[in-house]
Amino acid sequence: MMPLASNLRHERSRLARTQEKKTHVHSVNPRGRLVVGLDSLCYPSAMAARILVLYKQPSNPTAFDKYYFETHVPIARKVPRLRSMKFNAGPPMAMAGTAPHLIAELEFDSLGDLRSAMESPEGLTTAADLRNFAEDPTVLIYETRLDQP
Numbered sequence: 001m002m003p004l005a006s007n008l009r010h011e012r013s014r015l016a017r018t019q020e021k022k023t024h025v026h027s028v029n030p031r032g033r034l035v036v037g038l039d040s041l042c043y044p045s046a047m048a049a050r051i052l053v054l055y056k057q058p059s060n061p062t063a064f065d066k067y068y069f070e071t072h073v074p075i076a077r078k079v080p081r082l083r084s085m086k087f088n089a090g091p092p093m094a095m096a097g098t099a100p101h102l103i104a105e106l107e108f109d110s111l112g113d114l115r116s117a118m119e120s121p122e123g124l125t126t127a128a129d130l131r132n133f134a135e136d137p138t139v140l141i142y143e144t145r146l147d148q149p
Contacts, residue, residue: 047144048083049114050107054100054138061101067133068102075129078122081113082106100138111143 058064076085088103108114117123130137 047146048107048109049111049141049143050105051114052140052142053104055102055104056135056137057098057101058135064101064133072126072129072133075122076106076126079106079117079126080120080122081108081117083108114141
């Protein structure tokens, strides 16, 4: 049996050649191997699902922070299936573009849990509250996975 690292390198090489040919290959994923379908690489099982919110620099940072941490966060904590909520500990620094004022990350066990949570009365209330303090935030939803070197 081929070692896992060697097996993954072999599989990636094979998949790269397949992608160059623009063909569709569907590999079974019995041991965490990469799977190809519809010209994109798919990876084994997601670890969690997250919402990442980037809040732009507000016109009044003090009022924003007061509302956010004293009103919005307690509302968000009531969202069902929320595993954790994290915030930047200090001012974010941008390597490119403009740094946001605040970054919030909400974690759920799965994309299904995230969707159910956002469709719940508590999720809808949390989303509706954004218009009370946030100026056009960027909201990203994604699944996470471990690196497959």
